[in-house]
Amino acid sequence: MLEPHSLMMDLESELFNYTAGRFLYASCIFANDAHHFRERTRVFNIPGLFNTIAKAMNCGTExxxxxxxxxxxxxNRIFLITLDTDFQLVARILYPLLVPKAYAVASEVATMDFLRSKGLPIPKAKTEYILMEYVKGTNLSQIWSDLEEDEIISLMDQLAKVESSMMSISFPAGGSIYYARDLKELSGNEGIPLHNQVESIAFEKERFCIGPIEQLKIKSVLFAGAEKDLAYLNQFGAPRVPYECFRMEHYNNEKQLPSDHIENLGRYLRLAPSLVPDDDSLSAFCIRHPDLTDSNLRVSTDSGCLQMLSVLDWQHAAVLPLFLHAGMPKFIQNEDDEVSKDDQDREGELLRRRLVHYHYNLSTATHNRIHHKGLGYFATDGATCPVVFTEIAAAEELWQALANAKRGERWLRDFVAYGEETWVPAAHYEAAKAIGQEVKRRTFKACAEDEEMTKETYAVIEANSPLDDMNEDELEEYK
Structure with missing residues (x-):
């Protein structure tokens, strides 16, 4: 028998703390490694979780x-639970950085249950911790780079069929899916019932709903995010450094006023009405996976052929107009051919990426024609542009400079080998940190030897190195 109380004794245990990776530095607004660690530390009640599991599975905690x-x-952190019957299930514990937790959990569980009821390959989920059945198989990310062409063709065909079934489900409004009882408890609102959406469970036809209660019209969907940002900036906007340190020199190494961003948001709001397609079918509300990646697809090769078993991770899934959902998943896109590899490996990788891109597009055209139409959607033709730009040459010059900065950041990322928010696997942390520090040393040495560089410029570069952490006072400033 596993004693849950004994697992609570060590608060430094990997059960409560983040051990998968480390974060190299704070790139202007990214937090320090220690800050990231605190955001992902979650001490939870293991005996309470065991009681919840026992109740959900109708068994004893023993x-x-x-x-x-x-x-x-x-x-979130994911745990594997095994019963004495050899049945396995998964528990997901959310990090403190995810807010608002109650809405996120309630919506994700309801979304998974709703899509599962429509016959889609989604794990069965329960709350309050988010308990899910454990889907045996292999994460696609583990074999993604080794797929043969016939496996790519089969997988893209299966994926297009799943997306077609998912995106063909009609909805009366945009928003997030909830159980009606959960939304009522969380917000006091009834939500918009999803009538006749779950024909196979007749006595529970109205258990799902769309929240919030207001039915979003198409133009409202386009306006809402910009209007929210404008309201925030007008009340709380303050000078900030650019999002990426590599851009700072192109903004005179100074904090920028929010006025430029406010002006751009205003331009967007004038353009937004023109973004609604003339084809009404592209404005139909539908749902799609919010972040489809190779690590979110579970597959099996037991039968000798690649079989897609399940689609995982439905956090932040939303019902939106189809033209806003349309697009190729990032791990399938091949819009540029930049790959940092040796020549032979590079050519093999380019061929694989082109095959994946081509066969996803072909399978989507065959099985999901409305999405395929959305992939080629353009805004309304023939209308007069409501925004007039001046000083085009200066804007073009800045755009080129920022593009160069982006290439510099990409080079550093590839050279040091870090991911989003400077994440690296825990085992690679010390080596990556050393490589980063050596890049910094060589950069400063080259600057010091540059006869045209002034002391003032050198001081600015030294103070804004992208490989330095921010102190805690600076982190508070950017919250």
Whole structure:
């Protein structure tokens, strides 16, 4: 018998703390490694979780024979639970950085249950911790780079069929899916019932709803985010450094007033009405996976052919107009051919990426024609542009400079080998940190030897190195 109380003794245990990776530095607004660690530390009640599992599985807590951390994602920690019957399930514990937790959990569980009821390959989920059935198989990310062409063709065909089934479900409004009882408890609102959406469970036809209660019209969807940002900036806007340190020199190494961003948001709001397509079918509300990646697809090769088993991770899934959902998943896109590899490996990788891109597009055209139409959607033709730009040459010069800065950041990322928010695997942290410090040393040495560089410019470069952490006072300033 596994004793849950004994697992609570060590608060430094990997059960409560982030161990999958480290963060190299704070790139202007990114937090320090220690700050990231605190955001992902979550001490939870293990005996309480065991009681919840026992209640959900109609068993005793003494039947839980194994409990271990399985993986760590961007917003949650995943645990594998094994019962004495050999049945396995997964528990997901959210990090403190995810807010608002109650809405996020309630919506994700309801979304998974709703899509599962429509026959889609989604794990069965329960709340309050988010308990899900454990889907055996292999994460596609583990074999993605080794797929043969016939496997790519088969997988893209299966994926297009799943997306077609998902995106063909009609909705009366935009928003997030909830259980009606959960939304009522969380917000006091009834939501918009999803009538006749779950024909196979007749007595529960109205258990799902769309929240918030207001039915979003198409133009409202386009306006809402910009209007929210404008309201915030007008009340709380303050000078900020550019999002990426590599851009600072192109903004005179100074904090920028929010007025430029406010002006751009105003331009967007004038353009937004022209973004609504004339084809009404592209404005129909539908749902799609919010972040489809190779790590969110579970596959099997047991039968000798690649079989897609399940689609994981439905946090932040939303019902939106189809033209806003349309697009190729990032891990399938091949819009540029930049790959940092040796020549032979590079050519093989380019060929694989082109095959994936081509066969996803072909399968989507075959099985999901409305999405394929959305992939080629353009805004209304023939209308007079409501925005007039001046000083085009200066804007073009800045754009080129920022593009160069982006290439510099990409080079550093590839050279040091870090991911989003400077994440690296824990085992690679010390080596990556050393490489980064050596790049910094060589950069400063080259600057010091540049006869045309003034002391003032050198001081600015030294103070804004992209490989330095921010102190805690600076982190508070950017919250």
């Amino acid at each position: 039947q839980i024979v194994d409990f271990r951390k399985l993986a760590e994602g961007g917003f």
